[in-house]
Amino acid sequence: MTAAPVIQARGLNLTFQTGDGSVHALKDIDLDIEKGEFVSFIGPSGCGKTTFLRCIAALETPTGGSLTVNGISPEEARKARSYGYVFQAAGLYPWRTIAGNVKLPLEIMGYSKAQQEERVEKVLSLVDLEGFGKKFPWQLSGGMQQRASIARALAFDAEILLMDEPFGALDEIVRDKLNEELLKLWSATNKTIGFVTHSIPEAVYLSTKIVVMSPRPGRIHEVIESTLPKGPRPLDIRDSEEFLQIAHRVREGLRAGHAYDE
Amino acid sequence: MKMIAPVLTVLAAILLLWYAATVWMNSQWTYDQAARAGEEVTFSELVTDTLTQKRPVLPAPHQVAVGLWEGVAGQKVTSKRSLVFHGWITLSATLAGFALGTGLGILLAVGITHSRAMDLSVMPWAIASQTIPILAIAPMVIVVLASLGITGLLPKAIIAAYLSFFPVLVGMVKGLRAPDHMQLDLLKTYNASQGATFWKLRLPSSMPYLFASLKVGVAASLVGTIVAELPAGATRGLGARLLSGSYYGQTVQIWSALFAAAALAAILVVVVGIIEQITLKRMGMVQ
Numbered sequence: 001m002t003a004a005p006v007i008q009a010r011g012l013n014l015t016f017q018t019g020d021g022s023v024h025a026l027k028d029i030d031l032d033i034e035k036g037e038f039v040s041f042i043g044p045s046g047c048g049k050t051t052f053l054r055c056i057a058a059l060e061t062p063t064g065g066s067l068t069v070n071g072i073s074p075e076e077a078r079k080a081r082s083y084g085y086v087f088q089a090a091g092l093y094p095w096r097t098i099a100g101n102v103k104l105p106l107e108i109m110g111y112s113k114a115q116q117e118e119r120v121e122k123v124l125s126l127v128d129l130e131g132f133g134k135k136f137p138w139q140l141s142g143g144m145q146q147r148a149s150i151a152r153a154l155a156f157d158a159e160i161l162l163m164d165e166p167f168g169a170l171d172e173i174v175r176d177k178l179n180e181e182l183l184k185l186w187s188a189t190n191k192t193i194g195f196v197t198h199s200i201p202e203a204v205y206l207s208t209k210i211v212v213m214s215p216r217p218g219r220i221h222e223v224i225e226s227t228l229p230k231g232p233r234p235l236d237i238r239d240s241e242e243f244l245q246i247a248h249r250v251r252e253g254l255r256a257g258h259a260y261d262e
Numbered sequence: 263m264k265m266i267a268p269v270l271t272v273l274a275a276i277l278l279l280w281y282a283a284t285v286w287m288n289s290q291w292t293y294d295q296a297a298r299a300g301e302e303v304t305f306s307e308l309v310t311d312t313l314t315q316k317r318p319v320l321p322a323p324h325q326v327a328v329g330l331w332e333g334v335a336g337q338k339v340t341s342k343r344s345l346v347f348h349g350w351i352t353l354s355a356t357l358a359g360f361a362l363g364t365g366l367g368i369l370l371a372v373g374i375t376h377s378r379a380m381d382l383s384v385m386p387w388a389i390a391s392q393t394i395p396i397l398a399i400a401p402m403v404i405v406v407l408a409s410l411g412i413t414g415l416l417p418k419a420i421i422a423a424y425l426s427f428f429p430v431l432v433g434m435v436k437g438l439r440a441p442d443h444m445q446l447d448l449l450k451t452y453n454a455s456q457g458a459t460f461w462k463l464r465l466p467s468s469m470p471y472l473f474a475s476l477k478v479g480v481a482a483s484l485v486g487t488i489v490a491e492l493p494a495g496a497t498r499g500l501g502a503r504l505l506s507g508s509y510y511g512q513t514v515q516i517w518s519a520l521f522a523a524a525a526l527a528a529i530l531v532v533v534v535g536i537i538e539q540i541t542l543k544r545m546g547m548v549q
Contacts, residue, residue, distance in 0.1 A: 085447075
């Protein structure tokens with residue numbers, strides 16, 4: 001018996017009304033994400049990958065079709081605090097220490113002081129930031145700030161982690177390291193992760209499933225199931241034949257979806 | 263201390279210009295006196311006389327300095343001739359008005375950022391209030407309140423608040439709206455209430471804006487208080503001192519009171535600046 005998908009989209013559509021006409025941001029999206037999967041969304045700008053993630057998070061409202069998160073509507077799931085969201089920028093509060101920032105969701109959700117302390121310590125060690133709790137954000141590098149923002153999203157034990165190009169603003173060396181850490185963290189916590197990216201190697205390295213999207217209107221072009229082993233993967237897996245083949249399929253998918261036009 | 267030379271140069275230039283203006287503006291009196299006595303005036307006599315007149319058109323810097331010194335240190339602080347006495351009267355009304363204005367400005371800003379209706383209905387009036395010359399409205403407020411039996415500190419504080427709420431309002435509206443979409447979305451993903459969003463995000467974000475406004479507001483409060491002391495025959499406060507000086511042609515007294523007011527304003531702005539430094543440092547917002 002298989003459990004119901006954590007995230008299920010059927011015929012999902014979203015049209016934005018703007019000053020000069022309507023924009024079809026998402027068209028007929030059908031997708032199942034199972035518990036414990038690591039799903040990447042890849043595609044050119046305007047393909048709706050971030051919009052889809054925001055729909056899951058109930059930050060946007062679809063105009064058609066159905067979407068469930070944990071079997072309930074995204075809005076109910078948001079109110080039940082079922083997911084942690086990591087944005088492209090760390091967005092830490094400059095007036096709070098790192099520990100204070102990680103505590104923010106816990107304070108809002110009404111955790112006791114003791115629970116707050118305990119969880120902050122736990123998630124800071126998960127993202128390798130032990131001993132940095134008392135620092136202010138400006139005292140940390142960009143990569144460390146982004147790790148702190150991941151810790152913040154992990155602090156309240158949501159089953160789902162939604163990440164919108166979390167490493168997009170970081171240099172490649174830092175990004176490699178954070179990718180490796182993210183995989184370890186994912187295997188240690190068994191969360192379901194939705195991950196938006198522009199980078200083919202990043203998508204292939206991280207994912208169990210790669211959703212290739214194409215623009216105007218934003219739609220799913222192809223869903224590629226990764227054959228790479230699930231769990232922590234060494235960075236040099238990216239030199240393997242299997243990895244290169246999957247990356248090639250992703251690139252072909254992007255090309256067929258007109259990602260390289262213009 | 264590389265900066266000390268340019269600072270002193272500018273100061274010296276100002277003093278030099280001032281002395282030149284003193285000689286030029288007071289010369290008429292000297293020439294008239296000499297003509298009446300049928301005497302000729304040499305240049306050195308002209309300079310000596312214009313810088314030492316009892317009721318000069320423009321007092322010389324050293325005369326103002328002496329006037330200031332005598333006003334501050336040469337009197338008992340309870341004396342009606344003491345600038346400390348008058349300064350305290352003005353300061354207390356300024357601080358009361360500043361507190362009133364700041365409170366009102368913050369309250370209105372909170373309302374305006376949380377209610378579209380308030381934004382549309384209150385903001386235009388707040389702006390309109392500042393287009394009315396304070397000199398026109400201050401005497402009316404003083405007279406109306408006096409007819410209700412309210413005199414002393416409160417009417418002056420109200421005028422001060424009238425001037426100081428506006429910069430605080432504008433700054434706080436900007437500050438409370440400073441958080442970007444991403445930060446607001448983040449709180450939405452936590453299903454945070456409006457109250458939590460206000461206390462944990464909007465209010466802390468607005469602090470730098472608040473302090474910038476407070477500096478403008480405290481100076482405006484002082485101006486408001488002094489203006490409020492001018493009409494209706496107030497006898498106490500720096501404004502009253504300015505007025506009585508002008509009644510009796512005591513230009514040295516006017517200038518001393520002016521400088522006392524300027525010094526008071528500078529001290530107030532510096533104090534707000536120090537509180538700003540301490541607060542932002544404790545919040546971790548300055549490095």
